[in-house]
Amino acid sequence: MIRSVVRGFGTALPKRVLTNAELESMVDTSDEWIVQRTGIRQRYIAGEGETTASLGEAAARAALDKGGLTPADIDLIIVATSTPDNTFPATAVNIQNRLGMHHGFAFDVQAVCSGFVYAVATADAYIRGGLAKRVLVIGAETFSRILDWTDRTTCVLFGDGAGAIVLEGQEGSGTTADRGVLTAQLRSDGAHREKLYVDGGPSTTGTVGHLRMEGREVFKHAVGMITDVIVSAFDATGFSADDIDWLVPHQANKRIIDGSARKLGIPLEKVVVTVDQHGNTSAASIPLALAAAAADGRIKEGDLVLLEAMGGGFTWGAVLLRW
Numbered sequence: 001m002i003r004s005v006v007r008g009f010g011t012a013l014p015k016r017v018l019t020n021a022e023l024e025s026m027v028d029t030s031d032e033w034i035v036q037r038t039g040i041r042q043r044y045i046a047g048e049g050e051t052t053a054s055l056g057e058a059a060a061r062a063a064l065d066k067g068g069l070t071p072a073d074i075d076l077i078i079v080a081t082s083t084p085d086n087t088f089p090a091t092a093v094n095i096q097n098r099l100g101m102h103h104g105f106a107f108d109v110q111a112v113c114s115g116f117v118y119a120v121a122t123a124d125a126y127i128r129g130g131l132a133k134r135v136l137v138i139g140a141e142t143f144s145r146i147l148d149w150t151d152r153t154t155c156v157l158f159g160d161g162a163g164a165i166v167l168e169g170q171e172g173s174g175t176t177a178d179r180g181v182l183t184a185q186l187r188s189d190g191a192h193r194e195k196l197y198v199d200g201g202p203s204t205t206g207t208v209g210h211l212r213m214e215g216r217e218v219f220k221h222a223v224g225m226i227t228d229v230i231v232s233a234f235d236a237t238g239f240s241a242d243d244i245d246w247l248v249p250h251q252a253n254k255r256i257i258d259g260s261a262r263k264l265g266i267p268l269e270k271v272v273v274t275v276d277q278h279g280n281t282s283a284a285s286i287p288l289a290l291a292a293a294a295a296d297g298r299i300k301e302g303d304l305v306l307l308e309a310m311g312g313g314f315t316w317g318a319v320l321l322r323w
């Protein structure tokens with residue numbers, strides 16, 4: 001059985017750091033409120049010349065280097081983003097060109113904060129279906145460009161960045177002892193659209209629009225949806241919370257992360273947290289956190305790693321993989 005195994009990982013962050021203290025001079029907020037309600041201490045904000053594609057390209061190059069690979073070794077690029085450089089062509093195609101890659105194929109997936117989980121699930125299906133051998137899976141965002149910087153209820157929460165992994169098809173035994181993606185569980189329910197959306201778009205207003213969110217409503221649904229889809233991942237593999245070496249959650253809010261881990265019975269020492277440093281970088285948050293924990297030696301070969309996310313749509317999902 002073919003398994004999609006992580007071969008490399010990499011990240012890229014904008015140069016500029018925006019601290020909570022700086023936000024205090026922009027909107028009526030405080031470092032204390034932001035830290036207490038979200039766990040966020042700072043975020044990175046893209047400057048001139050920094051875009052979703054440029055950050056995604058840098059993360060992709062780092063992931064290729066880490067895996068000892070070049071663009072010639074890749075046959076598919078999937079970019080998870082809700083903040084593309086252009087409405088079209090896809091940011092994935094833009095990054096393909098930036099990498100000097102003119103073979104294979106590339107496309108974007110749009111599942112907001114669940115985008116990276118959706119992209120990994122998609123890459124895994126292409127690999128196991130024999131349609132691709134090595135896939136660059138990138139989560140890249142510049143949410144700073146769709147924020148309403150006068151709305152304190154949203155602008156303090158998000159940041160920019162990119163993370164990437166290379167998934168490679170390798171022969172496995174078909175058991176859950178294999179390295180690679182062991183299960184991917186995806187869900188969506190469009191009935192929740194109004195709770196987290198962008199109030200513009202090419203086919204409605206002809207503008208890009210701004211992010212709008214009923215934060216309390218999102219919070220109310222988040223823990224239940226996340227734990228539900230993780231239980232599905234456990235059911236599909238026979239694992240339980242006790243078997244997990246690392247939980248790498250979408251980094252939206254420390255309270256949602258802690259609440260989900262507690263409900264599942266996963267000790268907080270096994271949870272990778274970067275939301276304090278990055279804020280919510282939407283589709284980029286999981287690969288940024290994953291790379292941080294892999295780079296500093298916390299995640300080791302053979303570890304059972306659980307990824308989960310929930311976001312606009314609503315969309316939600318989980319991936320269980322062996323590193």
Ligand SMILES: CC(C)(COP(=O)(O)OP(=O)(O)OC[C@H]1O[C@@H](n2cnc3c(N)ncnc32)[C@H](O)[C@@H]1OP(=O)(O)O)[C@@H](O)C(=O)NCCC(=O)NCCS
Pocket residue numbers: 028029030033034037038113152153154156213214215216217218219252253256280310311312
């Ligand atoms: C947004 C969020 C942090 C707000 O925390 P909360 O505890 O629910 O706070 P509330 O929305 O109830 O607001 C409490 C008060 O703080 C105020 N407030 C909101 N933003 C503030 C800010 N940045 N600074 C200071 N005060 C703020 C509100 O106006 C409200 O004041 P009021 O009681 O006088 O009306 C929280 O709801 C959340 O994290 N939701 C999930 C959001 C999310 O993760 N979305 C992305 C999913 S991918």
